[in-house]
Amino acid sequence: MNRDLLVGGIFLIGVSLTLAFKDFTFLAIPSIGIPVTLAYLERYKNILAKSHLFEKDTLVMIGIISVVTVTFNFIVDPRIGLLLLGTGIPMIAGLKE
Structure with missing residues (x-):
């Protein structure tokens, strides 16, 4: 549950800053922050090696x-x-x- 709240918070921060300042560069916050956060939280499971990201x-x-x-x-x-x-x-x- 904490992971979902953290990802949702990062997403809302990026979208709200984008809407507030009318600048799409703030969308880099969720697009970079969410994968980095998930990779950090799941670092011991090594999900990147099992993912199909680099096919x-x-x-x-x-x-x-x-x-x-x-x-x-x-x-x-x-x-x-x-x-x-x-x-x-x-x-x-x-x-x-």
Whole structure:
């Protein structure tokens, strides 16, 4: 229960600072703070070695998302590319299986 409250607190701090100052850089607080907190709390269980964080598919997806975002940033709004990825990738993955 304490872990959930801590993660929720970090998330609320980041979102509330973002809304208060209207600056998206405060979203770095939960995006960095939550994984660091969870890694620190679970450091004896070695969850990173058992996780699927560093699989080839995950790294390929991160690369594709980065390339599409940068490409669409030069052409049009990058959110359009992310929306296309959000709908296209699951459909491709469903057809692949």
